[in-house]
Amino acid sequence: MTSTDASLAVYDAIIIGAGQGGGPLATALARAGRKTALIEREHVGGTCINTGCTPTKTMIASARVAYLVRRAASYGVRLPEGEVQVEMGTVRQRKRAIVESFRQGSERRIREAAGLDLLKGEAYFVAPKELEVRLADGALRRLRAETIVIDVGARSARPRLAGLESVPALDSTSVMELDSLPSHLLIIGGGYVGLEFGQMFRRFGSRVTLVHRGKQLLAREDEDVAEAVAQILREDGVELLLESTPQRVEQDPDGQLRLSVTTPQGERQVSASHLLLATGRQPNTDTLNLEACGVHTDERGHILVNERLETSVAGIYAIGDARVGPAFTHISYDDFRILRTNLLEGGQASTRDRLVPYTIFIDPQLGRIGLTEAEARASGRRIRVAKMPMSAVARALEVDEARGFMKAIVEAESGQILGAAILGIEGGEIMAMLELAMLGQLPYTVLRDAIFAHPTLSEALNNLFSSFADER
Numbered sequence: 292m293t294s295t296d297a298s299l300a301v302y303d304a305i306i307i308g309a310g311q312g313g314g315p316l317a318t319a320l321a322r323a324g325r326k327t328a329l330i331e332r333e334h335v336g337g338t339c340i341n342t343g344c345t346p347t348k349t350m351i352a353s354a355r356v357a358y359l360v361r362r363a364a365s366y367g368v369r370l371p372e373g374e375v376q377v378e379m380g381t382v383r384q385r386k387r388a389i390v391e392s393f394r395q396g397s398e399r400r401i402r403e404a405a406g407l408d409l410l411k412g413e414a415y416f417v418a419p420k421e422l423e424v425r426l427a428d429g430a431l432r433r434l435r436a437e438t439i440v441i442d443v444g445a446r447s448a449r450p451r452l453a454g455l456e457s458v459p460a461l462d463s464t465s466v467m468e469l470d471s472l473p474s475h476l477l478i479i480g481g482g483y484v485g486l487e488f489g490q491m492f493r494r495f496g497s498r499v500t501l502v503h504r505g506k507q508l509l510a511r512e513d514e515d516v517a518e519a520v521a522q523i524l525r526e527d528g529v530e531l532l533l534e535s536t537p538q539r540v541e542q543d544p545d546g547q548l549r550l551s552v553t554t555p556q557g558e559r560q561v562s563a564s565h566l567l568l569a570t571g572r573q574p575n576t577d578t579l580n581l582e583a584c585g586v587h588t589d590e591r592g593h594i595l596v597n598e599r600l601e602t603s604v605a606g607i608y609a610i611g612d613a614r615v616g617p618a619f620t621h622i623s624y625d626d627f628r629i630l631r632t633n634l635l636e637g638g639q640a641s642t643r644d645r646l647v648p649y650t651i652f653i654d655p656q657l658g659r660i661g662l663t664e665a666e667a668r669a670s671g672r673r674i675r676v677a678k679m680p681m682s683a684v685a686r687a688l689e690v691d692e693a694r695g696f697m698k699a700i701v702e703a704e705s706g707q708i709l710g711a712a713i714l715g716i717e718g719g720e721i722m723a724m725l726e727l728a729m730l731g732q733l734p735y736t737v738l739r740d741a742i743f744a745h746p747t748l749s750e751a752l753n754n755l756f757s758s759f760a761d762e763r
């Protein structure tokens with residue numbers, strides 16, 4: 292490290308946030324000989340490993356076991372009499388152990404990278420290419436670099452709700468630290484975080500009520516997809532209040548929470564033991580003092596970037612959930628790949644035309660890729676829609692998990708697949724098959740006519756692409 296004076300450390304590159312893109316990028320830069328600082332205020336690995344994907348999917352696995360155990364008799368497996376008991380302490384311990392091992396793995400990779408300094412503290416701009424870092428012990432460090440990458444992620448947003456400041460409320464992080472089961476969990480928000488926790492806690496044994504403002508859950512999905520998801524959750528015993536607006540929350544002297552909600556049927560009071568806020572995420576850009584560097588954001592605080600992830604200031608980039616665009620781990624990781632190509636290999640990589648797959652880990656999963664039917668129709672293209680219930684899939688019937696449907700949108704002239712929604716067992720994996728076809732620009736007929744092993748879920752793609760609505 293070269294220093295202009297004792298208090299200013301000069302690096303080739305500084306990465307703020309050891310998230311899904313920032314960690315790998317810092318390592319790649321250091322390995323390429325760039326003197327790099329990585330600043331992290333909490334845990335290496337960011338949201339995904341510590342409080343997002345890893346812990347939720349670990350706990351969803353526990354919930355699925357409880358679900359299958361309750362259904363054991365229908366498979367001819369008899370269990371000792373009595374209710375299924377879920378020990379939240381053990382569920383939490385299993386989650387903590389997996390998170391800890393993933394986090395340690397990430398931290399080890401970073402610490403082993405030569406030329407990379409990991410600073411544990413909070414960073415904020417003091418000048419266009421200068422940062423101050425408040426270290427965990429309170430000490431201040433000043434750093435400068437010509438290349439700065441912002442990967443600060445996002446945190447749970449708190450909705451505006453009268454009375455909220457006076458009641459205990461959980462967010463997606465604290466709800467996973469409960470050591471006993473809520474008797475009645477009330478969730479505000481019908482996006483994927485609310486749905487995953489709603490089904491999970493229902494399966495653990497809580498009563499669950501989910502309040503959602505919109506007419507349908509999962510606002511961006513096609514109506515038929517959202518309706519089928521709602522049907523599945525209702526079957527599992529989750530009470531859904533749609534088109535419902537929370538007005539005020541209070542806590543009774545006995546500790547019970549009471550939420551007043553405006554529903555299409557009129558005012559309603561919902562009592563519950565616990566409240567989970569799942570009303571979206573807000574970017575962690577508010578503490579960066581961006582005014583000092585001139586980086587622009589939108590009105591919600593997401594950093595504005597072009598398709599090369601460049602901000603309004605030359606040499607400063609933003610990746611992951613903190614910038615405008617899709618907020619998923621694999622997209623933050625792809626942002627890293629784009630910057631690696633452009634900063635280290637002199638390439639011209641960009642976000643243009645990249646496919647954005649995602650899976651919502653309710654059970655059965657919803658795997659999504661490309662355009663929805665509504666988006667495809669709005670684009671003015673001539674399309675064909677293939678749709679088939681999972682109850683027509685041999686493999687799904689054999690394992691007795693035949694809820695949901697597969698749907699694919701195809702461009703009529705070219706036969707190219709434009710998008711798909713697979714709501715079914717292992718829907719995320721089946722969706723990846725369609726993604727591969729899209730990446731390879733294969734027409735749907737290749738999947739319709741391919742030989743897949745029997746009886747696999749993938750084999751159902753033969754029949755899906757023989758099931759166009761206009762042929763029935």
Ligand SMILES: Cc1cc2nc3c(=O)[nH]c(=O)nc-3n(C[C@H](O)[C@H](O)[C@H](O)COP(=O)(O)OP(=O)(O)OC[C@H]3O[C@@H](n4cnc5c(N)ncnc54)[C@H](O)[C@@H]3O)c2cc1C
Nearest residue numbers: 308310311312332337338339343414443444611612619620
């Ligand atoms: C409950 C939940 C479940 C999720 N499930 C999935 C899933 O199944 N699949 C999926 O793809 N995505 C999922 N996500 C989203 C996923 O976690 C994020 O998209 C991903 O972590 C974003 O990565 P990132 O690189 O943008 O930042 P993050 O991983 O959020 O990392 C940002 C890092 O920056 C640090 N930081 C912030 N400000 C500063 C500062 N000023 N100074 C220093 N450090 C700072 C933070 O401490 C953090 O470690 C989930 C999220 C949640 C909340």
